[in-house]
Amino acid sequence: MNTKALIGILMFLLLITWSSKGFAKTAEATVTVNIRNSPSTSSKVLGVFPKGFKAQVLSSTGGWVKISFDGVVGYVKSDYIKLTKDSSTSNAVKSSTNTRQVVSQMPMATVLKDNARVRSNMSTSSKILKTLKKGSKVYVLARERNGWIKVKTLDGTVGYMAYYLLKMSTSHTTKISSRGGYDREAQVAYNGSLADRILGFAKNLLGIRYRYGGSSPSTGFDCSGFVQYVFRNFGISLERTAADMAATNGVRISYNELRPGDLVFFDTDGGRNYINHVGIYLGGGKYIHASSARGCVTISDLTSKYGTSFMMAKRVIR
The missing domain is CATH 2.30.30.40 (SH3 Domains)
Known part of the structure; x- marks a missing residue:
């Protein structure tokens, strides 16, 4: 019997044991993995289950686990998840805990x-x-x-x-x-500890596909959907579009004042008169964003094509 088959059997037995003891079943992704509509690598991909996120476990069969994540119900390979007994660490509870802290x-x-x-x-x-x-x-x-x-x-x-x-x-x-x-007063307050947590969360979403109008890791993000999703998980409410974020949220800062966690805005059409793209500054001249050109959440340099169309920056972490 190969190792993968053995792991699948052990996980199935573990699910049965926990169910009989009344434990809630939660899966955590150890890597970012596809959610499929049936337990087969040739079946349709419904979305993705990002690394570090948790989902409700519905059932298990032949090395696959059926989960419910972010409104998507489907199957993931058991090799790429770990099971926990306590649903109190689910995404919803983690999010509410983050909200209380923030x-x-x-x-x-x-x-x-x-x-x-x-x-x-x-x-x-x-x-x-x-x-x-x-x-x-x-x-x-x-x-x-x-x-x-x-x-x-x-x-x-x-x-x-x-x-x-x-x-x-x-x-x-x-x-x-x-x-x-x-x-604006003389100094704009800055919470470095919170910024570190936000950036760590954002980096866990690297590689999630770009989707126009998307605002979910299971189905994909556009630029503002990605930024809004990241900050919402820390209790910070932002507008839905890049232009509205720039007009409404936070405090405007200069390029030289940029710190990790600040929002950076661009006019990618080149006219420098309309903001249509947003990302989160990482420091060192780099930022993370959902890129239509690269087709996924990625890290870019402010000297790249998008960087040359930089328009403004705002601070929402205070």
């Missing part, structure tokens, strides 16, 4: 008036999600257009508040201006 590092604001309304959109006619008392605290997720701020309340409600209802915490180096935007 939320405490977000800028905060104090509500200035009683009956301050948190709305579903940037309009006084939009739905009221919550009413807050004077002195309440909220997390500031992003600067929005037209005098609105995207916030998260302490009970987790995410919505929009008019800028004049909020006063930013003085412990952060960004503040709300009278126009509802962010004013």
Whole structure:
């Protein structure tokens, strides 16, 4: 009996044992592996299961494990995964844990008036999600257009508040201006530890295929879908398109101020008048992005073709 067959049998027996003891079954990818629609290397590829990610195990057969990952149900080779007994380490729980850790590092604001309304959109006619008392605290997720701020309340409600209802915490180096935007101060705060974790997470997605409109590792990413997905896993909410990220999220910084984790924006059409591409700066003149030219998530140099069309940079890690 060859080694691969033996591993498949052992994993099958392990699944049965855990099931009988009531343990949840979770698979973690040891390398990035294809998810297929049947237990065969010749079957259709439905998506990918990235290295380091976890998925629910549904069943096992002949050296293959059936999983549910990111909305995709299919089969992966048992050689490329490891099983755990506790589903509490699933992606969803890991993500919520990351969110709890990062939320405490977000800028905060104090509500200035009683009956301050948190709305579903940037309009006084939009739905009221919550009413807050004077002195309440909220997390500031992003600067929005037209005098609105995207916030998260302490009970987790995410919505929009008019800028004049909020006063930013003085412990952060960004503040709300009278126009509802962010004013730059002498220094832009920077969280290096968080940046390291974000970049480590992003690098685990190297090689995931490019897909226009894509925002999932199982089916592929476009440039902004990749950036949004990475930061969302750390509790940081970004807009969906590169142009909207550049206009709305974070604090603008100069090229010379770039640090790992900053967002870099480009006009790849060459006209230098419209932002249509975004990546995450790694340091050393390199950045990670979902590249349509290379067909996958990759690392490029700022002196490359995309680099020569560099337009601006923004910092969202503070």
